[in-house]
Amino acid sequence: MRRRDFLLGSAATAGVMGAACWGGARSTVQQLTIQTARFSFREQPTDGLVSLLPDAPPPVLYGTQGDPMHLRVVNGTEDYTAMHWHGLRIANAMDGVPYLTQMPIAGGEAFDYEFTPPDAGTYWYHPHCMTMAQMAHGLTGVMVIREAEDPGFDGDQVINLRDFRLDGNGGFLPYYTARGAARGGTHGNVLTANWLQAPVYDHPAGGLVRLRVVNSDTTRIYKLHLSTGQARIIAWDGHPVEIDLPLPSIDEPLLIGPGQRVDFAVRMPASEGQTADLLAELPGQPTRTMAQLRSVGGGLGRDLRDLKPLAANPASRPDLSSAEMLDFVFGWTPEGGPPNDGYCGSLGYSFWSINRTPWAGDAAKGTGPLATLKRGKSYVLRLRNESPNLHPIHLHGLAFIPIRSNLRRLPPLVTDTMLLLKDEVAEIALVADNPGDWAFHCHVIEHQKTGLAGYIRVT
Ligand code: C2O
Ligand code: CU
Ligand code: CU
Numbered sequence: 001m002r003r004r005d006f007l008l009g010s011a012a013t014a015g016v017m018g019a020a021c022w023g024g025a026r027s028t029v030q031q032l033t034i035q036t037a038r039f040s041f042r043e044q045p046t047d048g049l050v051s052l053l054p055d056a057p058p059p060v061l062y063g064t065q066g067d068p069m070h071l072r073v074v075n076g077t078e079d080y081t082a083m084h085w086h087g088l089r090i091a092n093a094m095d096g097v098p099y100l101t102q103m104p105i106a107g108g109e110a111f112d113y114e115f116t117p118p119d120a121g122t123y124w125y126h127p128h129c130m131t132m133a134q135m136a137h138g139l140t141g142v143m144v145i146r147e148a149e150d151p152g153f154d155g156d157q158v159i160n161l162r163d164f165r166l167d168g169n170g171g172f173l174p175y176y177t178a179r180g181a182a183r184g185g186t187h188g189n190v191l192t193a194n195w196l197q198a199p200v201y202d203h204p205a206g207g208l209v210r211l212r213v214v215n216s217d218t219t220r221i222y223k224l225h226l227s228t229g230q231a232r233i234i235a236w237d238g239h240p241v242e243i244d245l246p247l248p249s250i251d252e253p254l255l256i257g258p259g260q261r262v263d264f265a266v267r268m269p270a271s272e273g274q275t276a277d278l279l280a281e282l283p284g285q286p287t288r289t290m291a292q293l294r295s296v297g298g299g300l301g302r303d304l305r306d307l308k309p310l311a312a313n314p315a316s317r318p319d320l321s322s323a324e325m326l327d328f329v330f331g332w333t334p335e336g337g338p339p340n341d342g343y344c345g346s347l348g349y350s351f352w353s354i355n356r357t358p359w360a361g362d363a364a365k366g367t368g369p370l371a372t373l374k375r376g377k378s379y380v381l382r383l384r385n386e387s388p389n390l391h392p393i394h395l396h397g398l399a400f401i402p403i404r405s406n407l408r409r410l411p412p413l414v415t416d417t418m419l420l421l422k423d424e425v426a427e428i429a430l431v432a433d434n435p436g437d438w439a440f441h442c443h444v445i446e447h448q449k450t451g452l453a454g455y456i457r458v459t
Contacts, residue, residue, distance in 0.1 A: 028070065029112075030061070032083075034127075034139065035076035057195040058125075058141030060158050065120040065148050065313075071113045073105065080104035080343040082129040083113065084396070085143065086259060087238045087416045089315070090115035092436025095396055098129040099363045100437050100455055104343045105129075119313035119399075120147040121238030122212040122261040124160075129344035129362070132218065132445050136165065136175030138195070140216035145238075151310055153265070154207030154300055159278060159291050161215050161222055162195065163188025175218070181446035182335075182351040184389045185219035193278070193291040200275070203268050205295035208302045210234070211264040213278065215256045218445040221390055221419065223253035224290075227277035228266065232304055235263035239399065239414035240310035253281050257392030257419040259443035267304050269295045315399040315414050318378040318429035325427075326371050326379055330393065330420065330442070331386035333358040333451050341365055351450040352442070358451030359441075369457035370440060373432035380429050385420040391447060392419045395456065397438040400430035417443060432458045 037057075063069045073083045082104050084096035094115045098104040105111045117123075123143040127134040142158045165173040165188045173189075180186030193199055203209045211231075215222050225248040233245040237260055248254035256262055266276050275292040282288055333353035340346035342362025350358045360367050373379055380403070383393055394417040402410040402418055404427040418428055441453035 029072050030070065031072045031074060033074040033076045034081055037138065057160070058139060061125065061141060061143045062146065063117050063143065064146045065117055068114065068116045072110055073113060074110040075105045075107050078107045079130045079133070080106055081127045081134060082111070082344075083125055084128040085113070085115070085123065085125050086394070087121075087123040087261075088115065088117050088143075088145075089119060089397055089399060089434055090117065092397060092434070092438070095436070095438070096128050097396065097439045098344050099342060100439060106343075117145045119238060119315065120145045120310070121235050121240070121313065122214060122263055123238050124214050124216055124261070126216065128439070131345070132175060132347060132449050133345055135218050135445055137172065138162070138164070142212070142214050142216070144212065147311065149311070151210075152208075152307065153210045154302065155203035155209040155268075157201050157203065157209055157211050157293060159193045159211065159213045161213065161217060161290065162192050163217050163220055164190045164192065166190050176347060176446045178349055180219070181347060181349060181450050185444040185446050187219050188217070191280070191288070191290070198289045198291060200292045200294050202294050202296040204297045204300050205268055205272050205274075206270045206300040206302055207268045208304065208307060209266045209268055209293060211266050211278070211293065212261065213256070213264070214261045215258055217258050219258060221255055221257045221392070223281040224256055224262070225249050225253045225279050225281070226264065226266070227275070227279055228269070230267035230304065231276070232265045233262060234265045234307075234310060235261075236413045237261055237415040237417055239313050239315065241413060242309070242312065243411060245411060250279075250281065250287065255419055257390065257417065257443065258445070259392050259394050259417045260419065265304060265307055266293060267302060268293060270299055270301075272296055313399075313414065316431040316433050318380075318401065318431050320378065320380070320403070320429060323378040323380045323429060325382060327355075327382045327384070328370065329355055329384045329386055330391055330452060331356070345449075347446065347449045349450045352447050352452035354440070354452060354454045357454065359453035367454070369437065370454040372457045372459060375432055375435050375458055378429065378431050380427050382425065382427050383418060383420055384425045385423060388422050390419060390421055391452065392417050392443040393440070394443045395438060395440050397434045397436060398430050398432065398458070400428040402426060402428050434458060
């Protein structure tokens with residue numbers, strides 16, 4: 001066992017700081033302090049990787065649909081930061097995007113985020129300032145918004161998939177390369193689930209477990225499947241799935257890009273000690289076990305058919321007959337160093353663009369919205385990928401439904417992130433029902449931070 005201090009890890013202490021009255025309901029303040037964490041590593045000589053045994057990965061934050069939350073983010077580091085709540089459709093001022101919705105939080109300062117999650121499901125949080133450095137060092141946490149009515153699972157398991165880029169001594173490698181940023185991104189070499197290698201979690205034998213898988217990686221597109229056929233996909237990017245989706249398999253694994261989430265209902269094996277495994281396919285490698293659910297206890301004898309479908313979230317459904325079409329092109333940009341007018345960190349390159357315009361830096365002075373949408377109206381956004389790389393395109397503040405692609409049939413899922421394939425042209429539909437300036441970017445952070453970003457205004 002070795003221990004290393006890192007420049008910037010994360011830890012959060014959740015504590016009741018008092019009660020606030022807000023919107024007529026009471027919410028307690030949870031304090032989240034961003035601070036240096038200490039992790040211990042153990043060599044795994046079998047495959048040359050190191051295993052991460054953290055003292056403090058970012059905690060899973062819990063809220064309830066329709067209940068106010070008050071999160072006080074305290075910046076205990078020397079760098080600036082801002083916290084974003086990925087997938088939550090909340091007021092723009094609480095969205096955590098520096099210069100667009102708030103000023104960056106300086107070291108020693110705090111920002112109070114107060115919102116009421118309208119939707120239940122699996123969401124997550126990460127900084128949107130010093131995004132590359134802070135996320136690469138582990139500041140990516142899961143947020144579970146519980147249904148107002150308990151859907152009746154016997155267990156709940158969060159799996160936060162994260163790579164780290166470490167050298168042989170347990171220190172960090174540079175968290176991106178220019179070569180990677182200009183192509184598919186720079187991948188980590190230590191793949192973890194909840195900062196652990198192939199952790200095992202106990203759940204009641206024969207019970208029904210909600211397995212919440214979150215890809216909070218900065219780069220990797222995971223190809224996932226399960227070792228059991230006793231499972232069903234029940235939610236996608238937070239929102240309940242209303243259609244029957246095929247279970248992924250080794251031949252047709254589920255592609256889940258950075259920022260995306262999938263919830264499975266898993267029926268635990270009947271006998272004690274048996275496992276249901278979350279598996280990943282990696283290029284040129286044997287199937288890898290990311291995490292295991294292990295049956296314990298006497299056996300509950302539940303059946304997947306016992307589950308009622310999850311109630312739909314209250315996202316408005318677009319009216320395609322009246323929708324206006326808007327075009328967005330994701331491509332390269334002439335190389336150059338963008339101006340960085342802010343405090344939120346630049347990678348020093350500009351490789352990417354949306355509609356030929358690279359995001360010009362943190363403060364992005366003089367960069368206007370990519371489009372202005374009228375509140376309450378329906379739109380179809382046509383997303384064209386002009387590059388040979390995949391881009392998980394994420395829109396803040398609004399939910400959308402993929403409707404059409406030139407390459408594949410898209411299931412009509414309610415989502416916040418669209419994984420655009422090589423040369424894909426995909427159409428997504430939405431209702432512009434949340435006013436504000438909403439960040440719109442690729443969730444491969446190296447792409448986001450080298451130009452593949454912008455924002456959409458809803459007035
Ligand atoms: Cu996960 Cu701009 O966000
Ligand atoms: Cu987001
Ligand atoms: Cu990208």
